Amino acid sequence: MGDYDHKTIEPKWQRLWDQRRLFHAPRDDKRTKYYILPFLPYPSGDLHMGHMRNYTIGDAVARFQRARGLNVFHPIGWDAFGLPAENAAILNKTHPRTWTEQNTARMKEQLRRFGFSYDWEAELSTCEPEYYRWNQWFFLRMLEKGLAYRKKSRVNWCPQCQTVLANEQVVEGCCWRHEETPVEQRELEQWFLKTTHYAEELLTDLDKLSGGWPERIRLMQRNWIGKSEGARVEWAVAKSDKVITTFTTRLDTVYGAVALLLAPEHPLVDSLIAGVPGGAAIARKVEALRRQTRRAQVTGEVEKEGIFTGRFAVNPLSGEQAPLWVSNLVLMEYGTGAVQAVPAHDQRDFEFAKKYRLPIKVVVQPREGKPLNAARLKEAFLGHGRMVDSGPYTGMESEKALQKMTDDLAKKNQAERATLYRIKDWGISRQRYWGTPIPVVYCDACGVVPVPDEQLPVVLPLEIEFTGVGLSPLLNVPEFLNASCPKCGGKARRETDTMDTFVDSSWYFYRYLTPHENAAPFDKEIVRRWFPIDQYIGGAEHAVLHLIYLRFWTKMMRDLGLVEHDIPVARLFNQGMVIKDGAKMSKSRGNVVSTDEMVEKYGADTARLFTLFAAPPEKDMEWTQAGVEGCQRFLQRLYRLVAKHAARVREAPVAVPGNPGPQAAEVNPDERHLLRKAHQTVRRVTTDFEARWHFNTSIAAIMELVNELYLLEPLEEHVSPAVLNDVLRKTVLLTAPYAPHAAEELWEQLGNKQTVVETPWPSFDPELAKEELIEIVIQVNGRVRSRLRVSETLNKDELNERALADARVAALLKGQRIVKIVVVPRKLVNIVLAS
RNA sequence: GCGGAAGUGGCGGAACUGGCAGACGCACAGGAUUUAGGAUCCUGUGGCCGCAAGGCCGUGUGGGUUCGACUCCCACCUUCCGCACCA
Numbered sequence: 001m002g003d004y005d006h007k008t009i010e011p012k013w014q015r016l017w018d019q020r021r022l023f024h025a026p027r028d029d030k031r032t033k034y035y036i037l038p039f040l041p042y043p044s045g046d047l048h049m050g051h052m053r054n055y056t057i058g059d060a061v062a063r064f065q066r067a068r069g070l071n072v073f074h075p076i077g078w079d080a081f082g083l084p085a086e087n088a089a090i091l092n093k094t095h096p097r098t099w100t101e102q103n104t105a106r107m108k109e110q111l112r113r114f115g116f117s118y119d120w121e122a123e124l125s126t127c128e129p130e131y132y133r134w135n136q137w138f139f140l141r142m143l144e145k146g147l148a149y150r151k152k153s154r155v156n157w158c159p160q161c162q163t164v165l166a167n168e169q170v171v172e173g174c175c176w177r178h179e180e181t182p183v184e185q186r187e188l189e190q191w192f193l194k195t196t197h198y199a200e201e202l203l204t205d206l207d208k209l210s211g212g213w214p215e216r217i218r219l220m221q222r223n224w225i226g227k228s229e230g231a232r233v234e235w236a237v238a239k240s241d242k243v244i245t246t247f248t249t250r251l252d253t254v255y256g257a258v259a260l261l262l263a264p265e266h267p268l269v270d271s272l273i274a275g276v277p278g279g280a281a282i283a284r285k286v287e288a289l290r291r292q293t294r295r296a297q298v299t300g301e302v303e304k305e306g307i308f309t310g311r312f313a314v315n316p317l318s319g320e321q322a323p324l325w326v327s328n329l330v331l332m333e334y335g336t337g338a339v340q341a342v343p344a345h346d347q348r349d350f351e352f353a354k355k356y357r358l359p360i361k362v363v364v365q366p367r368e369g370k371p372l373n374a375a376r377l378k379e380a381f382l383g384h385g386r387m388v389d390s391g392p393y394t395g396m397e398s399e400k401a402l403q404k405m406t407d408d409l410a411k412k413n414q415a416e417r418a419t420l421y422r423i424k425d426w427g428i429s430r431q432r433y434w435g436t437p438i439p440v441v442y443c444d445a446c447g448v449v450p451v452p453d454e455q456l457p458v459v460l461p462l463e464i465e466f467t468g469v470g471l472s473p474l475l476n477v478p479e480f481l482n483a484s485c486p487k488c489g490g491k492a493r494r495e496t497d498t499m500d501t502f503v504d505s506s507w508y509f510y511r512y513l514t515p516h517e518n519a520a521p522f523d524k525e526i527v528r529r530w531f532p533i534d535q536y537i538g539g540a541e542h543a544v545l546h547l548i549y550l551r552f553w554t555k556m557m558r559d560l561g562l563v564e565h566d567i568p569v570a571r572l573f574n575q576g577m578v579i580k581d582g583a584k585m586s587k588s589r590g591n592v593v594s595t596d597e598m599v600e601k602y603g604a605d606t607a608r609l610f611t612l613f614a615a616p617p618e619k620d621m622e623w624t625q626a627g628v629e630g631c632q633r634f635l636q637r638l639y640r641l642v643a644k645h646a647a648r649v650r651e652a653p654v655a656v657p658g659n660p661g662p663q664a665a666e667v668n669p670d671e672r673h674l675l676r677k678a679h680q681t682v683r684r685v686t687t688d689f690e691a692r693w694h695f696n697t698s699i700a701a702i703m704e705l706v707n708e709l710y711l712l713e714p715l716e717e718h719v720s721p722a723v724l725n726d727v728l729r730k731t732v733l734l735t736a737p738y739a740p741h742a743a744e745e746l747w748e749q750l751g752n753k754q755t756v757v758e759t760p761w762p763s764f765d766p767e768l769a770k771e772e773l774i775e776i777v778i779q780v781n782g783r784v785r786s787r788l789r790v791s792e793t794l795n796k797d798e799l800n801e802r803a804l805a806d807a808r809v810a811a812l813l814k815g816q817r818i819v820k821i822v823v824v825p826r827k828l829v830n831i832v833l834a835s
Numbered sequence: 836g837c838g839g840a841a842g843u844g845g846c847g848g849a850a851c852u853g854g855c856a857g858a859c860g861c862a863c864a865g866g867a868u869u870u871a872g873g874a875u876c877c878u879g880u881g882g883c884c885g886c887a888a889g890g891c892c893g894u895g896u897g898g899g900u901u902c903g904a905c906u907c908c909c910a911c912c913u914u915c916c917g918c919a920c921c922a
Contacts, residue, residue: 219839223917304920333921338922348922613847619840624846696847702859704858782854
């Protein structure tokens with residue numbers, strides 16, 4: 001019989017699954033497809049239990065759906081390019097490729113030891129030329145379509161990474177990897193992808209994702225895209241031929257504008273202050289404002305301030321002159337870098353006006369409450385209402401005035417409706433070695449020239465030296481740097497910037513289906529059959545980066561005619577974090593639980609089981625040693641039980657089509673009880689998988705079933721082999737998605753030749769699951785005073801009668817007047833007494 | 836400041852549609868087995884009062900709706916997360 005020994009069981013079944021290719025999903029198959037995958041992991045070196053939670057959840061679902069008869073595709077691969085590999089190269093003199101390969105091999109081994117049901121034949125690594133070649137190919141297509149372009153721009157520079165960061169990688173003014181390092185600003189020529197081209201579509205698609213993607217993620221993306229509708233309005237500068245364009249969503253308040261504010265970086269600032277008295281002093285102030293980092297401005301480390309330029313601008317509607325100020329209140333990055341200042345109706349303008357003693361002019365009166373008085377205003381009024389002091393618009397509703405003013409100005413070509421998005425184009429240039437080379441060359445004669453498709457891939461040279469200083473190390477590789485121009489054949493210099501690794505992760509899930517296809521990024525027909533992804537699983541930290549880029553990429557591919565759908569991912573699941581000692585499990589916090597140690601000491605099954613049992617998967621869970629031991633104890637308990645009885649029951653007849661298994665009529669009361677519990681458990685676990693993924697309650701239900709079995713020990717005295725066989729088989733099959741190795745071992749002991757993986761999910765009989773007698777609670781004034789065990793067919797009147805006849809209830813009713821009796825069939829009787 | 840999620844025993848959590856609060860697990864206590872310990876099996880375990888039967892209190896706080904509220908409504912407190920001059 002022996003004891004539960006995970007060390008022999010787990011490798012045994014892993015080998016067998018592997019040999020028999022049980023997790024390979026035939027791309028062409030009549031069964032319904034189910035495409036489930038975890039986020040692409042970065043090979044950072046070592047997996048800990050925090051990472052494993054993601055894979056454990058996905059694997060349980062994959063195994064369940066496979067048992068349900070679906071053709072499950074469950075791939076994994078490696079996000080193999082990126083900065084850490086290069087930083088490691090600088091520190092340890094290992095080549096990024098070597099470092100990456102070592103880490104990948106190590107993590108792959110760790111995943112294998114957990115027995116996840118991946119289709120390893122689909123494995124891919126983004127640093128392989130056969131993969132990144134297609135990044136380059138896509139880039140060229142986008143270049144042709146005008147979706148990729150180059151511009152000089154002020155970029156975020158992290159002095160730690162020595163590289164440019166995308167806006168998304170800047171967290172509160174600091175680097176997302178180095179939270180203590182403030183980001184600096186630099187001017188560089190950069191490659192951009194036009195994500196803004198799809199801003200509107202990316203926004204409206206969020207509605208279609210309702211139900212499939214978590215509300216939280218959709219909201220974050222909506223804020224990120226940040227649509228706002230308004231108008232661009234032209235203000236002439238007095239005594240000048242210059243015109244300043246503002247953007248506003250509240251043109252209705254324009255009569256209340258007491259100033260026009262310009263961002264310090266606004267291109268007209270220098271020429272406007274050039275000839276003005278005191279211009280030199282103003283210029284010095286502007287210079288000081290420009291030196292402030294955006295971080296300082298946003299976090300309020302520096303005060304909101306400004307300076308009057310000595311110039312005036314003409315209000316396009318009132319004709320009044322408004323003083324022109326330069327202020328760090330205004331951002332050059334958003335809108336036009338110029339805004340109307342309306343203190344009465346904008347809180348920021350209100351505070352600015354108070355500070356500089358600018359007048360305050362109310363032009364919209366609220367519909368309810370006291371009318372506003374400019375002199376006594378404590379804060380800006382942001383709502384809509386009735387227009388006052390606004391020339392011909394006075395008396396109108398402000399919403400109407402907004403439209404009318406825009407139309408009126410538009411007729412004079414002084415305004416146009418405009419929609420602005422907060423989302424920016426995606427800067428993909430990285431001054432780094434370990435990434436996809438951007439396939440263009442710079443020719444002295446022809447300028448920027450794309451590398452022709454036939455010359456792809458532009459291969460990253462492997463012979464390279466890392467000094468850790470300066471820009472890209474590729475600048476020191478003449479064989480790479482020096483190219484000939486594809487157009488004129490003359491001397492050209494190759495682009496040394498590489499692509500942001502978010503490019504790699506934007507489309508890898510298409511490549512999984514045909515990872516070695518070499519005529520195209522993927523097989524269109526196979527993709528058509530397998531998309532969208534049925535279930536994507538990963539952490540919420542990628543809510544606005546990866547998960548917007550991948551939607552962008554699909555839009556772009558749709559416009560290239562490569563795919564027909566708009567949304568690549570039908571359902572998204574965000575698992576919670578793993579907490580240890582009060583903090584998120586992470587290497588930097590030093591509170592990681594090693595997966596190797598877990599497998600060694602408790603086994604993968606125990607680790608997996610605990611991961612799912614400790615909390616529902618979307619919530620944070622706390623890792624505790626005692627909890628892990630409890631789960632191991634359960635597996636041992638199950639193992640001992642099955643092992644003890646296997647020999648006796650395995651020859652008994654088995655429920656198959658034609659023989660539905662033991663029925664109610666043929667069994668004794670103990671057996672009836674056990675069968676009922678078993679069928680109830682199958683129902684509970686099945687519905688938990690289908691509806692809400694609360695594996696903690698599923699596992700609790702299986703534990704209850706096992707407890708019932710123990711209470712009937714010695715089982716041979718109470719339960720026939722046929723019934724016991726049926727119940728044990730169900731128990732093992734239900735356990736399999738959570739603890740697949742132990743399940744296989746026990747399944748084999750029960751005399752099965754097929755693996756669990758090849759065995760259909762157990763079904764349940766609703767009739768057998770039904771309780772014969774149900775418990776009805778009798779309440780008096782809402783307090784439980786007694787209970788009845790009755791047949792569930794009893795109707796209201798019968799229940800009423802039985803409740804009043806109850807001895808304990810009758811005693812309480814003596815001398816009391818009954819006001820009302822509430823009867824809820826199958827639940828309770830509540831007798832309400834006069835007070 | 837704005838938006839979101841969440842607050843239940845000593846701990847992790849359960850209660851799915853307004854109907855028995857605390858499933859399951861941990862921890863703890865008692866018993867069986869054992870030379871002993873460990874392991875295993877069984878029993879108990881929200882608080883207070885009581886020998887017991889039983890009673891009272893109890894889901895962050897205060898109010899409300901209801902025969903009945905962890906669940907719905909209002910106000911507030913705490914924690915976590917996201918956004919944060921977006922004109």
